[in-house]
Amino acid sequence: MRNITPHSAFRIRWTLSTPFDTFATMGGQEREEKLAAGGILIRLNDDDSKSVLLVHRPRYLDWSFPKGGVKSGETVEEAAIREVEEETGLRCLILGKLQIARYHYRTAKGNLRPKAVHYFLMESISNCITTDGVEVDDARWFDAGEAEAKLSYEADRLVLRRAVGETDG
16 A cells, blocks of 8 residues: 655645634624644555545544644644544644635534634554544544545535545546
């Protein structure tokens, strides 16, 4: 297996650099936007097919990409690298910026809150996948088609399609 190499198509401007930004809601009120970051790891197999790393979160009973909140004083790039390592045990390098996924999530109190997840295309520089068994109880490679079917959210499937498209060619 071999890793994806940087691709010249990454041309996204990143403007959010703090854990929260403001987000205008439908009612015109401004809410704090939770800032998160994560990694999309894609590797090329010997037969030129692609595999994608997904994580299973038992709290939500879902399959997604490794991601999490940006800590105070941390850049989105640092957060993405840290979150991937915390959730999968893999040390990674960022190959390029992929996109910002914006959506609303439900808080523990049941309120909707805006969130922006900065996704980066990454390559693993280590091979041993480990999870803490609590936040993430499974992390594994799926072929790209199977990963798309396994992902729990349409927003994640859109991110995956973009990532796979960025690595073509």
